Amino acid sequence: xxxxxxxxxxxxxxxxxxxxxxxxxxxxxxxxxxxxxxxxxxxxxxxxxxxxxxxxxxxxxxxxxxxxxxxxxxxxxxxxxxxxxxxxxxxxxxxxxxxxxxxxxxxxxxxxxxxxxxxxxxxxxxxxxxxxxxxxxxxxxxxxxxxxxxxxxxxxxxxxxxxxxxxxxxxxxxxxxxxxxxxx
Numbered sequence: 001x002x003x004x005x006x007x008x009x010x011x012x013x014x015x016x017x018x019x020x021x022x023x024x025x026x027x028x029x030x031x032x033x034x035x036x037x038x039x040x041x042x043x044x045x046x047x048x049x050x051x052x053x054x055x056x057x058x059x060x061x062x063x064x065x066x067x068x069x070x071x072x073x074x075x076x077x078x079x080x081x082x083x084x085x086x087x088x089x090x091x092x093x094x095x096x097x098x099x100x101x102x103x104x105x106x107x108x109x110x111x112x113x114x115x116x117x118x119x120x121x122x123x124x125x126x127x128x129x130x131x132x133x134x135x136x137x138x139x140x141x142x143x144x145x146x147x148x149x150x151x152x153x154x155x156x157x158x159x160x161x162x163x164x165x166x167x168x169x170x171x172x173x174x175x176x177x178x179x180x181x182x183x184x
């Protein structure tokens with residue numbers, strides 16, 4: 001049995017028909033995607049931006065933490081002044097001032113010291129737990145001016161990075177001055 005294959009080709013005249021244009025060039029541009037070079041350029045640009053922005057961001061975060069500690073030391077100083085006016089002495093703890101440990105900003109530990117060398121003085125130290133931060137000390141002192149009136153003074157000292165200042169009260173011509181203090 002032999003099979004024979006016959007091909008029948010018919011010629012059709014299609015000249016009277018209109019064919020739609022291929023819109024593939026329009027769709028091809030929309031659905032094309034990105035080339036590897038374009039993606040690499042974007043990655044390089046993002047890398048440069050991150051290299052420039054990251055140190056600035058970290059610097060601002062450090063400043064924010066230091067500002068919170070500075071604000072807290074200032075708040076304790078003002079509370080000490082009010083406490084002295086009401087009680088004729090300085091408080092020996094933040095709980096006596098009405099502060100709880102939850103109020104204190106993180107990244108620092110806080111201590112209070114009472115007067116030394118016969119001065120009416122108190123000091124609040126903010127010791128950084130992170131060595132990249134600066135330390136602070138707030139000092140509140142009471143003096144009597146030449147006319148016999150009591151005066152309250154306050155100062156906030158800033159230490160170097162990872163260092164807490166050690167302000168020292170001294171008397172100069174009957175007035176209290178704070179030595180070893182880089183004041184703000």
